[in-house]
Amino acid sequence: MVRRQQAADRALRPKLRSPGHPRYQRHVEAAFWAEIVKGLLAEEAASVIGVAPAVATRWYRQCGGMRPFARKKSDPGDALVLANILRTDMHAHRPLPADSELAQAVAVLARAQQDAVWHRQQAANQLRSLLREYYPTALNAFLTGRKGGLAHPEARAILAIAPTSAIAAKLTKPQIRAALKRGGRQRYTEAEAKRLQEAFRAECAHQPPLVEEAMGKQMLALLRQLDAAADGAEDLARAVESSFQEHPDADLITSFPGLGTLLGARVLAEIGDDRDRFADARALKAYAGSAPITRASGKKRYVGRRFVKNNRLTHAGYLWAFAAITISPGANAHYRHRRERGDWHAAAQRNLFNRMLGMLYHCLHNRVPYNEQRAFAPLLEPVAA
Numbered sequence: 001m002v003r004r005q006q007a008a009d010r011a012l013r014p015k016l017r018s019p020g021h022p023r024y025q026r027h028v029e030a031a032f033w034a035e036i037v038k039g040l041l042a043e044e045a046a047s048v049i050g051v052a053p054a055v056a057t058r059w060y061r062q063c064g065g066m067r068p069f070a071r072k073k074s075d076p077g078d079a080l081v082l083a084n085i086l087r088t089d090m091h092a093h094r095p096l097p098a099d100s101e102l103a104q105a106v107a108v109l110a111r112a113q114q115d116a117v118w119h120r121q122q123a124a125n126q127l128r129s130l131l132r133e134y135y136p137t138a139l140n141a142f143l144t145g146r147k148g149g150l151a152h153p154e155a156r157a158i159l160a161i162a163p164t165s166a167i168a169a170k171l172t173k174p175q176i177r178a179a180l181k182r183g184g185r186q187r188y189t190e191a192e193a194k195r196l197q198e199a200f201r202a203e204c205a206h207q208p209p210l211v212e213e214a215m216g217k218q219m220l221a222l223l224r225q226l227d228a229a230a231d232g233a234e235d236l237a238r239a240v241e242s243s244f245q246e247h248p249d250a251d252l253i254t255s256f257p258g259l260g261t262l263l264g265a266r267v268l269a270e271i272g273d274d275r276d277r278f279a280d281a282r283a284l285k286a287y288a289g290s291a292p293i294t295r296a297s298g299k300k301r302y303v304g305r306r307f308v309k310n311n312r313l314t315h316a317g318y319l320w321a322f323a324a325i326t327i328s329p330g331a332n333a334h335y336r337h338r339r340e341r342g343d344w345h346a347a348a349q350r351n352l353f354n355r356m357l358g359m360l361y362h363c364l365h366n367r368v369p370y371n372e373q374r375a376f377a378p379l380l381e382p383v384a385a
């Protein structure tokens with residue numbers, strides 16, 4: 001009977017409810033974000049609307065500094081987040097480099113010229129892939145031992161008048177000579193015309209006539225793209241040379257072996273002329289990706305190359321080191337020394353680029369030109385002896 005009575009009493013009682021969190025005050029948080037938009041910090045906004053600073057800080061951190069009532073991503077919200085980051089964490093960020101107007105102009109032109117060179121190579125690769133399908137004699141004529149390949153003006157001039165192998169086999173020497181002159185050739189025109197005629201008339205596999213004609217039209221379309229890319233790269237190269245030579249650091253940069261006008265302009269474009277941008281040479285080397293990175297944990301230690309870097313400066317450094325090896329005895333001795341220690345070709349070139357960057361930092365800061373004997377004195381002494 002007692003148990004039945006207790007069960008009946010429980011049935012008449014209302015269900016127990018957990019108190020849980022306090023009721024969500026939407027209008028209070030809305031007032032908090034309104035104060036944040038005005039430019040107040042989280043603690044200051046908390047004192048204005050009358051909530052605890054810890055609560056206001058939690059609201060701010062949970063929403064990442066963005067008002068949560070928008071329900072979607074918005075540009076004003078992103079701008080608010082960035083403004084709050086700069087306002088509260090300015091000490092954790094570096095200022096933008098204060099490069100001169102001329103250095104910024106050189107950077108624009110140098111990067112555009114590099115992009116144009118890449119586009120030109122991409123168009124040449126597409127043309128080469130197409131010629132491999134139906135026009136192998138053109139590849140044998142222009143890609144064997146020729147500088148520039150299909151992007152050379154002479155090759156483009158010949159392909160414009162002979163889009164298929166059947167047409168190329170019928171070309172006469174006067175026609176080939178005229179095309180070569182349009183491409184800019186001035187010497188040994190007769191010998192080159194004879195070589196090309198023999199190459200075009202050699203036996204090779206052919207596509208069906210209609211298919212070959214269609215591919216020829218496709219090739220002419222790609223050739224026009226290659227012409228535009230090549231002309232754009234040449235025009236930008238002239239503009240880069242003109243602007244770079246006006247910069248006061250041009251003579252110091254080009255005093256280094258392997259750095260010409262175009263490559264020197266690319267280096268200046270990436271490092272700028274703000275001498276306070278990098279605290280020391282190590283910072284510049286890390287920015288360029290030439291300095292190795294060390295990761296150590298317990299007894300494990302790994303030293304490897306950097307993957308987060310300025311890719312444009314890394315590419316320029318590869319060309320710089322490659323050219324310096326051939327014309328600088330000190331650079332060549334340093335490269336050979338690294339190879340003898342077991343470095344692969346790319347690692348040895350990267351190590352040379354790393355050393356040259358340190359020298360460049362020193363020369364730019366002290367306004368002195370490159371000196372081969374001082375740069376590689378320990379390596380050149382045995383050679384001199």
